[in-house]
Amino acid sequence: MKNFILVTLTFILALACQQAEMEDKTEAFQLSSSVSAEKPPMLSMSDKTTVKNVIFLIGDGTGFAQITAGQYALVGPEGRLHLQTMPVTGTVKTSSSDNLITDSAAGATAYSCGIKTYNGAIGVNPEQVPCTTILELAEQEGLSTGLISTSSITHATPASYAAHVNDRGMQEDIAADFLDSGAEVFLGGGWKWFAPELRSDSLDLVTQFEESGYQVLRNATQLINANGERLLGLFAEDGMEREEGEPSSSQMVEKALELLTKDEDGFFLMLEGSQIDWAGHSNDIEYLKREMKDFDDAVKTVLDFAEQDGETLVVFTADHETGGLTLLDQTASDSLQVYWATTHHSGVPVPLMAYGPQAQEFMGWMDNTEVGIKLARLLQVGDLPILSE
Template sequence: MKTIISSLAIISLALLSCNHSNSNEKTAAKQESPINVIFMIGDGMGISQITTMFYYKESESQFNHFQEIGFINTSSATNKVTDSAAAGTAFATGQKTFNRGIGLDIDSLPLPSIVSILQQRGYQTGLVSISSVTHATPASFYAQVVDRDMEETIAQQLVSANIDFIAGGGLKFFNKRADGHNLLENLTASRYIIDTLDISPIENKSDKYAYIVADNGLPQKHKGRGDFLKDATKQALTKLSASENGFFLMVEGSYIDWAGHARDEEFLIAEMLDFEDAMAVAIEFTKQNPNTLLIVTGDHETGGVSVGKGNSKDEVKIYFNTDQHTADLVPVFAKGPGSDLFKGFYHNKDIYHKIIEALTE
């Protein structure tokens, strides 16, 4: 009898320890799932734009912080060479669509964006851009219109999108509209704190914030924009991280694309350095908050940029092969829980599915 009891004791101990290790594994697996997502898009940022930061930046490039790297095909449903509307829609909805279309499928039917899906799960959401907040890339995360130029309609849709933190330009689409409405009043009625001048510090983390600080886009970095992108990213993280339910933040370095269109080397380097400054803020945040998945990519390449021979053997020079977007594959950098999902070759639309998978695991 004694033997039987001690055997039982051993078995139940074994079962207990087995259960114990199972629950430990579950806890460990749970910790592997990210709670927060920071998604940074360098508009027009291909591999050569990133390469410039390894030759033209005096300090270490922020891209050195990443181990998990993949490549995306950026083509849209209709064009090998995408525009930012179709590319943004692929990121935000998981479906490729037609060029110029925002938040719609190929048949012009509305698609739910990752912002609205995560809002339903209790996430805080934020969008930061230096172009108009109604411009193609940020608009893809909340709007549904057949053409990206319908920015007054897009502004109307932003008012009802319930996004917790908004920063960028585009004031005229809110307060100088053809219909005479002043949407800033609607934002106030929806309990937004509005700042039309600068990124002032967050005072009450339970308020929603809309910083819409320029009539159209903000100035170019080398023409006096200052630290808007970095400061807005910092304030967004302060505001959004106050919630324990997790958050989704999209940050766009919008003018890397414009520099490619302009075939302007100085413009390009200034915008890349500015994007790096915002990345530094995000990377520092992931160090303090390791349950954050950070993804950095471009929506397409612009300018057919290459870094080639300079005037001497110690110099390189930036060459532009076109003033248009290209079909180049674009790298994806990921860091934090779920980042291994982002390795390999895939399509731009898969980023959406990988984020959802990382959050659901």
């Protein structure tokens, strides 16, 4: 009996500790008060079938609540984000091979390779065998490719397209792997993983990239004026700081499109809104609002291009939701209370939006791996998954 009480007490104590460790937070934000709400028209379904180019937009940590909060804060409940003009919607289950709650490495590898892998894995399967990515297939088929992020470009999401390492923390190895990927465009933060004075092995990757034909860019002015055939833009030491002189996501994607469209065979471009996830980790609605604005401006640039081009498939989704964000209570006519359930990722499914030829392929409920497999098939670069021997 005494033992039973002791065990019960220990159990209750452990439970209480666990409860205490769980963070949650309520905060409020101002709804957009713009009288004439910005409301870009809905885009139509494409009647074309050929997919020459794929632009894959990943809102890291971007769930339904993040998009809706962004909409309410930026354009108001009657307005519409550019993201919300895409005519096809789907829903994606985000689990990894070892956890129902994925991290960004396994989440991105599901999209890049079309496989489930363990949290932390970059372009390798659960047995740590490298998997071929859609970007690598596109390069093999003669298309041009690019990666854009607002984190370090060596961060988990972009890394999973052009590197193969067993752990996402190996960012020096990831930067070195990029050199062999053949991708024409890398734009984001992460100078410290390339510069000899900041790398632990003093390897001068900056010079190696230059010798391989990349124009190295450090600020927005250099980016705007860039005319190289290959671009390595490293606009912050690590993640972008949102400081003056750094380019916006829209400026990065504009330059990438200018370069990638020169390839008559087509292109694959992945753009990540990396810091939407970081706003979720820090339970910061104002941070989320700024990042949603930067991301949606880039989405506008992408959709304007795709509308004019007609042969570009645009797909937006998230790798997972971050923060367990929900919209709670309208505390006043112009403010809304939100609730963050966690400072980690959650396991709720995420939204997908698509526009352009074959967009209808992305209707319905999908596993994250199916999204990557479909993108490679529709771009006609090969059938994922492929493991290297």
